[in-house]
Structures are given as C-alpha cells and as structure tokens.
Amino acid sequence: MNRRWRDLSRGPALVFLVLLVAGLVRAPLESRLLRDLRQAGFHPPLRGSSALQEVGVQGMMGALGGLRYMVSTFLTLRANFHWEFQDWENVLQNYRLVQVLEPRNPDVWITGAWHCHSNAWAWYLQDDPAHSEVTRRLLAREWLERGKEMLRQGIEWNPENPWIWRDLANLYREREGNLCEAAECYRRASLTPGAPDFLHRIYGYLLAQCGEHDEEAMKVLRGIYDEGLEVLRRQRVMIWKPSLIVEMRKLEARLGVPPESCIPERFDAEGFVIATPLLPKESLPIYERLLEKSRGPNPPAPDPALATIVARLREQLDEKSAVP
Amino acid sequence: MTDRAPDAIPAHVVPVWEISPLRVWVLARATFVQLVRMKVFYFLLIFAALVLVVAGAGLFWLPTEHLIAIKRWSFGAMYLFTMVYSISATALLLPRDLEDRTLYTILSKPVPRIEYLLGRLFGVLLLNALALAAMFLAMCLLVAWKMPSVEKQLVQELLQGAGGEAVSLNEVNQAKADAARYGLSTSLLWAVWALYLKACVVSAVTLFISTIASSSLFTIVTSAMVVFIGHFHQLILDFWKVNETGWFGGLIGRLLVIVFPNLGLFDVVDEVITGTELTLGAGLQLTGMGLFYIGLFVLVAQLVFVDKEL
Numbered sequence: 150m151n152r153r154w155r156d157l158s159r160g161p162a163l164v165f166l167v168l169l170v171a172g173l174v175r176a177p178l179e180s181r182l183l184r185d186l187r188q189a190g191f192h193p194p195l196r197g198s199s200a201l202q203e204v205g206v207q208g209m210m211g212a213l214g215g216l217r218y219m220v221s222t223f224l225t226l227r228a229n230f231h232w233e234f235q236d237w238e239n240v241l242q243n244y245r246l247v248q249v250l251e252p253r254n255p256d257v258w259i260t261g262a263w264h265c266h267s268n269a270w271a272w273y274l275q276d277d278p279a280h281s282e283v284t285r286r287l288l289a290r291e292w293l294e295r296g297k298e299m300l301r302q303g304i305e306w307n308p309e310n311p312w313i314w315r316d317l318a319n320l321y322r323e324r325e326g327n328l329c330e331a332a333e334c335y336r337r338a339s340l341t342p343g344a345p346d347f348l349h350r351i352y353g354y355l356l357a358q359c360g361e362h363d364e365e366a367m368k369v370l371r372g373i374y375d376e377g378l379e380v381l382r383r384q385r386v387m388i389w390k391p392s393l394i395v396e397m398r399k400l401e402a403r404l405g406v407p408p409e410s411c412i413p414e415r416f417d418a419e420g421f422v423i424a425t426p427l428l429p430k431e432s433l434p435i436y437e438r439l440l441e442k443s444r445g446p447n448p449p450a451p452d453p454a455l456a457t458i459v460a461r462l463r464e465q466l467d468e469k470s471a472v473p
Numbered sequence: 474m475t476d477r478a479p480d481a482i483p484a485h486v487v488p489v490w491e492i493s494p495l496r497v498w499v500l501a502r503a504t505f506v507q508l509v510r511m512k513v514f515y516f517l518l519i520f521a522a523l524v525l526v527v528a529g530a531g532l533f534w535l536p537t538e539h540l541i542a543i544k545r546w547s548f549g550a551m552y553l554f555t556m557v558y559s560i561s562a563t564a565l566l567l568p569r570d571l572e573d574r575t576l577y578t579i580l581s582k583p584v585p586r587i588e589y590l591l592g593r594l595f596g597v598l599l600l601n602a603l604a605l606a607a608m609f610l611a612m613c614l615l616v617a618w619k620m621p622s623v624e625k626q627l628v629q630e631l632l633q634g635a636g637g638e639a640v641s642l643n644e645v646n647q648a649k650a651d652a653a654r655y656g657l658s659t660s661l662l663w664a665v666w667a668l669y670l671k672a673c674v675v676s677a678v679t680l681f682i683s684t685i686a687s688s689s690l691f692t693i694v695t696s697a698m699v700v701f702i703g704h705f706h707q708l709i710l711d712f713w714k715v716n717e718t719g720w721f722g723g724l725i726g727r728l729l730v731i732v733f734p735n736l737g738l739f740d741v742v743d744e745v746i747t748g749t750e751l752t753l754g755a756g757l758q759l760t761g762m763g764l765f766y767i768g769l770f771v772l773v774a775q776l777v778f779v780d781k782e783l
Contacts (some may be wrong), residue, residue, distance in 0.1 A: 160780075163776055164776055167776065168731075170766075176731065178761075179735055182762060183758065185752075189755055190744055191755075192737075192738075192740070209646060216552060218742060222541075222542055225538070252747070291746065365548070
C-alpha cells in the first residue's frame with residue numbers, strides 16, 4: 150500500500166498537483182499581463198452581434214492560433230480575386246471575415262468599404278447588365294449604405310484613425326453631396342492624434358461650402374489664417390492656400406464683414422500658392438512677387454518677414470548652385 | 474524495480490546547483506548536430522522562395538498592405554516552422570535515443586537525468602533560434618528593400634488624398650512616419666521573440682509528454698492537442714460568461730485553464746505587423762511568463778523521467 154501510494158505520489162498525482170499549483174500561481178500574473186497587453190493594443194476583445202457569435206469568433210481565433218494573420222492575407226487575396234469578376238457579395242463576405250480577424254487594422258475597413266461604396270456602387274450604376282435602371286439605382290444605394298456602415302464599424306474599432314473618418318467624409322461629400330455631414334467627419338478626423346493639418350483646413354472649407362454654419366466656418370478659417378500670419382511672422386514657411394483666401398472672401402461677402410475687418414487686399418489668392426522649402430526654386434518668384442506687393446504707399450518699405458524669406462531662399466539657391 | 478531503499482535519493486537525482494552547464498551544453502550541441510543532419514534547414518529555402526514571391530508579386534492594392542503581407546507571410550512561415558518543428562523534433566528525441574540505445578550509453582555515465590533532458594531541450598531550442606534568426610533576417614532585408622518605394626507611394630497618396638490641397642513639409646514627414654510604422658521597428662524583434670518563446674514552451678510541453686508517452690506518434694498528437702487547447706483559454710473563459718455550464722462543466726473548464734499553458738498570450742505578431750508598439754514592460758512580462766512555463770514543464774518532465782524505468 151505504502152509503495153503504491155509512493156509511486157502514485159511520484160507519478161501522475163504529483164505532476165497534476167504541481168501543474169495545479171503553478172496554474173493557480175500564474176493565473177493572476179496572466180490576467181495582469183493580458184490587461185497590460187490589451188492596454189497597449191494587443192489581444193483586442195472581440196465583438197460579435199451577439200454573445201454567442203462572440204464566442205464563435207473566439208473559437209475561430211483559437212483554432213487559427215498564430216496563423217490568424219496568414220489566413221487574413223489569404224482572405225484578402227480571395228476578395229481581390231472575386232473583385233476581378235465583380236462578385237461583390239463574395240468580396241464583402243471575405244472582407245467581413247478579414248475584419249473579424251484583424252479589427253484593429255484600419256486598412257481592412259477602408260479597403261472593404263471602398264469596394265462597397267465605390268467599386269460595387271459604380272458597377273451597379275453603370276455596368277450591371279442584368280437589372281433595370283431603377284433596380285440598379287436601388288442596388289447601388291444599398292452598396293453605398295453597406296460601405297458607410299462598414300466605415301462606421303471601422304471607426305468603432307479604430308476611433309483614433311483619421312483616415313477612416315476621411316473616407317466617410319469623402320463618401321458624404323462625393324456620393325451624397327452632404328457637405329455639412331462631410332465637414333463634421335473631417336472635424337472628427339482632424340481631432341485624432343497625429344492627424345495631418347490639411348484635414349482641419351478641409352473641415353473649414355466644407356463648413357464654408359455647406360452654407361449652414363457660416364459663422365463657425367469663418368471662425369475656423371480665420372484661425373487657420375491667423376496661424377499662417379503667425380508662421381509668417383516667425384519667418385518660416387508660408388502655409389496659406391488659394392482655397393483659404395477664396396473661401397474667406399466668399400464668407401466675408403455672405404456675412405457682410407466690414408471692409409476694415411476683411412483680409413487685406415495684398416494677401417491675394419494669386420500670391421499664396423504652394424510655397425514650401427521643398428521647392429525654393431519655384432517658391433522664390435512667388436515670394437518676390439509678394440514682397441513687391443507688400444510695399445505699401447506710405448512708407449514704401451517691404452514687409453520685413455517676406456524680405457527675410459526671400460533672402461533665405463536666395464541663399465538656399467546659391468548654396469545649391471555652389472554644390473558641384 | 475530496483476532494490477534501492479524507498480526513501481533514499483536515487484543516484485541520478487541531483488540538486489539544481491549541481492547541474493553541470495558544460496555537460497548540458499555538450500548534450501545540446503550533440504542534439505543540434507543530430508537535428509541538422511535531418512536536413513531541417515532546407516525549410517529555409519522554401520521560406521526564402523515564399524517571401525520572394527510575396528515581395529515580388531503585386532498582389533495588393535495599398536502599398537502598406539504589401540509591406541504587411543511580406544511580414545505576415547514571413548511570420549506565418551516562421552510560426553508553422555517553429556510549431557511543427559518544436560513538436561516533431563522534440564517528440565522524436567527520446568524514442569529515438571531509446572531505440573538506438575544512445576540513452577543507455579549517456580545515462581550509464583555520470584550524467585543526471587535532468588541534464589539529459591535539459592541538453593536535449595536546449596539542442597532543439599538552439600536550432601529553432603538559428604532558423605528563426607535566419608528567417609527574420611531575410612524578412613528584414615526584404616522589407617528594407619521595399620521600404621523606399623512604399624514611402625514614395627504613401628507620399629503620392631497623401632498628395633492625392635488632400636483633394637487638391639497643397640501639403641506642408643510637416644505633413645510629408647507624417648506620411649513618411651506612417652510608412653515607417655509599417656516598416657522595420659524594434660517591436661518586430663519583440664514579435665519574433667514572442668514567437669520563439671511560444672516555440673520554447675511548446676518544446677518543453679512536448680518534452681514532458683514524451684517522458685510519459687511510449688511512442689513518437691502519441692507524443693506528436695497529444696502535443697498538437699495541447700497547443701490547440703492552449704489557444705482556447707479566452708474562449709473557455711468567455712464561454713462561462715455566456716452559458717450556464719453547471720458546476721461540473723465549470724470545474725472541467727477551470728481545470729483546463731489552470732493546467733494547460735495559455736499559448737494565445739504569445740500571439741502579438743499580428744498587432745506588431747500593423748504598427749502597434751510592444752512596450753518593454755509588456756515584453757519583459759511575456760518573457761517572464763515564457764520562462765515560467767518552460768521551467769514548469771521541465772520540472773514536471775523531470776518528475777516523471779527521474780523514476781522512469783528505461
């Protein structure tokens with residue numbers, strides 16, 4: 150009996166006991182690690198339309214193990230294959246699977262939605278031979294909505310990505326002509342961390358063009374204009390664009406801004422075209438022209454900020470030409 | 474059975490501090506050479522061909538997708554190699570040593586059994602490490618080669634995406650930074666490290682199973698099942714939340730979660746590929762967890778193997 154017990158204690162029972170104790174020790178450590186990883190953006194909690202679907206998704210992920218990313222690439226390729234044959238349902242189905250597998254990748258939402266709101270939409274409107282015009286319009290509308298829905302889901306998963314917001318904004322602008330909604334999407338895009346500056350500018354333009362929020366639009370554009378002034382004062386890069394001046398002038402007219410509060414005449418749209426330090430050769434003549442324009446009648450002194458920029462650009466060009 | 478006194482410590486059982494690293498290294502090197510002779514490195518040729526095809530073929534629409542695809546396929550191949558190899562190579566070792574009597578030759582010398590186990594395990598891990606390093610290097614070279622063209626494409630897209638708006642130098646730099654996020658980063662090192670840790674854990678689990686099993690086939694199948702279940706931790710936990718399983722179902726589920734290693738923890742590759750950064754703290758915790766599992770399964774392997782009649 151004793152020996153039997155000893156053998157057992159040395160054998161499976163001891164092993165099981167060790168595994169059990171180790172499992173209890175590691176459980177809190179694992180929970181902490183999982184929490185830290187989730188905070189860093191790893192192991193996203195999965196979402197399904199129902200709790201059971203969620204479990205199904207988890208099952209699929211578990212079954213795939215470390216091959217999830219490879220399977221997702223295969224599915225993307227398969228979707229591309231179906232795209233070649235305008236098999237939109239299968240394109241959508243494959244992209245939905247890809248989105249389940251990697252919801253934190255914004256590209257899969259952007260590309261999947263693009264197939265819906267641009268490719269399928271255009272095909273039903275123009276190339277679909279099987280349906281009448283009315284049906285084709287209905288189908289095109291349906292695919293547009295699918296694309297919109299997909300982008301919204303993508304935003305839920307990636308709220309800090311500006312490009313999904315940008316695509317949703319472009320959908321409203323180009324497909325539905327809803328400039329106010331497009332402006333709102335651009336605003337949301339511009340608020341995401343690391344969003345490029347032009348998103349904020351386009352928000353201002355669209356707000357000005359939508360015609361329902363002129364005062365707010367003026368405030369936004371004035372802010373960009375003032376920032377440009379500040380940049381100019383710090384003698385760095387000119388950042389105004391022709392559209393800014395054009396839109397501001399339109400708004401000034403609509404809002405009846407008194408002439409003394411309008412943007413000065415010398416800041417003409419003609420002058421403020423692209424002028425970045427990337428292209429000193431092209432920007433020099435523009436700044437020279439601006440410098441000429443800035444010479445007021447009394448006293449006839451040029452703008453010192455512009456004069457410095459011109460001098461700097463000339464220096465840059467001289468340095469470049471001096472290099473053998 | 475032997476005639477030794479029941480409570481006496483067997484001669485082949487040694488305290489941890491008496492383990493000789495030199496002997497372990499000799500055994501590991503012998504294992505490594507033995508495995509290299511099995512021509513496992515030919516897999517690297519297949520790997521190279523695969524990533525070259527992915528890198529060369531214009532299969533994807535977005536430039537970033539192309540970079541992601543190179544990394545995904547490379548990591549997918551690495552994953553397949555390490556998993557299959559960790560299971561099969563480790564499962565073969567003990568039965569083969571028994572079959573060709575090498576085990577008796579080794580253990581008849583003053584080599585404690587734990588040293589034998591560690592030597593065999595480290596041999597497998599060494600080969601895994603070298604193969605992974607070679608594959609990772611090949612992937613990095615390809616990504617670095619593709620990077621300038623992707624950067625150029627992204628800047629072009631930025632110019633088009635601005636809808637006729639001119640973009641500033643700052644914005645161009647942002648686009649370049651975006652491209653860099655999809656390129657090479659230190660997090661990729663963490664990803665390959667996590668993959669390696671997972672392979673090490675699988676090897677340790679297989680080693681443990683092979684000490685119990687009587688055949689290689691049984692070891693391979695059981696280890697594959699353990700790997701499979703190891704990826705279902707989250708599912709099991711979530712299943713309880715959704716379904717009322719009763720006390721028995723709950724007990725079984727909890728036992729599975731406690732006893733089986735959670736291999737899903739090491740799956741950080743996908744997020745790293747798409748630009749998520751793994752922090753040093755999380756990386757170190759992951760390493761700690763991997764080492765914990767390896768230590769645990771070597772310990773239970775030793776518990777079984779130390780008294781095993783050969």
